[in-house]
């Protein structure tokens with residue numbers, strides 16, 4: 153389909169596709185199996201300047217927006233969502249700085265993130281605060297020129313690999329969600345450790361770890377935004393990064409669909425290729441319809457966000473939910489089309505099905521997204 | 534330092550379309566690619582530019598206007614300027630004529646410290662264009678380089694691996710070096726350079742732009758060699774025999790077959 157991307161966006165997509173097909177495809181199965189962090193691919197993305205597509209020009213980036221970020225994530229995900237999420241998690245860590253950073257913070261971190269010299273991460277979730285974000289317990293207490301952080305974070309993508317972490321902590325327990333603040337924490341700060349690495353079902357090339365703060369000293373100038381605005385920082389960031397999860401889902405689905413078609417044309421049963429059976433043809437047609445619908449929704453949401461629109465939580469949630477459900481369906485069908493071969497690790501669709509699952513869970517489970525959408529649409533009418 | 538890299542646009546063997554009636558190859562822009570060995574040469578030039586600041590890389594191609602789209606790809610990896618020598622009168626030129634035309638264009642474009650070429654082009658495979666250019670330019674040349682090291686912008690060291698031996702040459706600049714295919718792989722493009730390439734148009738030279746040009750030396754007429762005939766190789770008569778199972782009889786048949794081809 154013609155997506156009416158600008159010439160520059162087409163170039164970004166083409167370049168990301170090339171890296172995905174020439175490099176990511178070669179390491180996807182190995183990195184998944186052995187849980188290898190794709191630092192080499194991130195280096196290539198840095199060299200080609202794709203690490204800076206969503207960073208404003210004045211901070212050394214390309215000056216694109218959510219659309220440009222999503223195009224890269226989508227193309228990388230066609231071959232390995234684990235690699236894609238390692239890239240996307242830096243965007244998740246960078247967006248709070250882009251949106252709420254003070255000038256000095258932006259100048260200090262964004263140019264290096266744009267160049268790929270710094271990897272970022274976003275640390276909100278805790279063992280007892282998943283969907284219920286506002287119940288986080290990590291504390292930040294102001295003492296002189298420092299905030300002292302105590303507590304732990306769970307499920308942090310790029311944990312242990314990232315150089316900068318945007319960490320959410322409670323500065324005033326009495327205020328509930330309005331008592332949460334965001335901080336920029338650098339690797340190597342005293343009292344900041346990386347805990348257990350998760351052994352995941354999918355996106356195994358990405359690193360997901362616990363983070364531990366034991367009297368961690370964070371300079372007071374590393375407070376992001378004002379004290380008490382952390383919850384808003386997190387929610388406004390998610391509004392911009394949920395399309396990234398949708399892009400991941402569209403990419404995974406596209407990869408599985410392309411593989412399934414090629415397989416169906418080659419595999420012969422009952423003297424004819426699988427692709428000649430109507431039962432298979434309809435599955436392929438449904439894959440196409442769903443992927444195109446998800447992509448159309450994703451791209452128009454990106455355009456809406458990048459146009460400077462003020463409120464797009466509903467649209468951002470809707471494209472995440474729809475695309476992730478499509479990815480799950482398409483990858484499951486791709487496994488079905490390939491029969492036994494779909495179920496073994498020798499072929500990539502088994503991995504794609506595992507990778508797809510997480511898109512329905514992280515950055516707010518799909519149930520939570522439906523809650524967001526429902527509350528908005530009920531308000532509207 | 535000024536480096537010139539000669540880069541030919543050849544027909545991509547994977548996309549080639551052959552017209553058996555006219556016995557010609559279709560040469561559309563979509564079918565073209567930059568000659569792989571020339572891209573190895575370009576990668577060496579870019580590596581020199583990575584180390585030394587004031588390095589200017591110009592590429593020179595000879596071919597029809599369709600080549601422009603492929604030439605843009607050279608800007609995407611970091612070339613500073615690209616030149617296309619394009620003139621109908623060059624059609625049918627052999628290696629001798631090509632070398633003459635390229636040398637004249639190089640003379641016109643200025644004083645280069647280093648001229649790099651690929652060892653041969655995918656479609657010609659003669660390997661004689663680079664040394665002939667060097668002859669015309671009256672500069673030393675070394676063929677089949679597998680590595681290039683720059684000492685101090687005055688001298689370079691060339692490595693040539695041949696079977697199990699490694700040769701090292703040291704040459705004073707200016708010089709011409711032809712580079713072995715696959716001795717270096719061309720780097721990925723950069724986003725900002727791809728955007729730059731969008732609006733970049735290579736400089737196009739015609740033979741009229743070249744000084745003291747001897748028109749009798751180029752084109753089919755001026756060439757020393759001519760194509761006598763094309764011979765089509767058909768793979769249709771290659772027979773495929775299938776031996777199923779692993780019975781002694783089949784194994785014997787396969788062993789027989791292997792022996793026949795040894």
Ligand SMILES: Cc1cc2nc3c(=O)[nH]c(=O)nc-3n(C[C@H](O)[C@H](O)[C@H](O)COP(=O)(O)OP(=O)(O)OC[C@H]3O[C@@H](n4cnc5c(N)ncnc54)[C@H](O)[C@@H]3O)c2cc1C
Nearest residue numbers: 274275276277282283284307308309513514515516517519
């Ligand atoms: C691989 C991976 C990477 C992650 N990366 C990060 C990261 O980088 N940074 C970060 O901060 N977090 C990260 N997370 C955390 C992620 O955002 C949470 O896992 C997610 O928000 C769900 O929280 P939970 O796992 O605690 O599930 P729970 O909150 O326990 O929810 C379990 C299920 O219950 C249902 N549910 C819960 N509440 C409701 C409700 N109100 N209404 C209806 N249904 C409900 C949902 O179906 C949900 O899936 C990551 C998670 C994973 C798995």
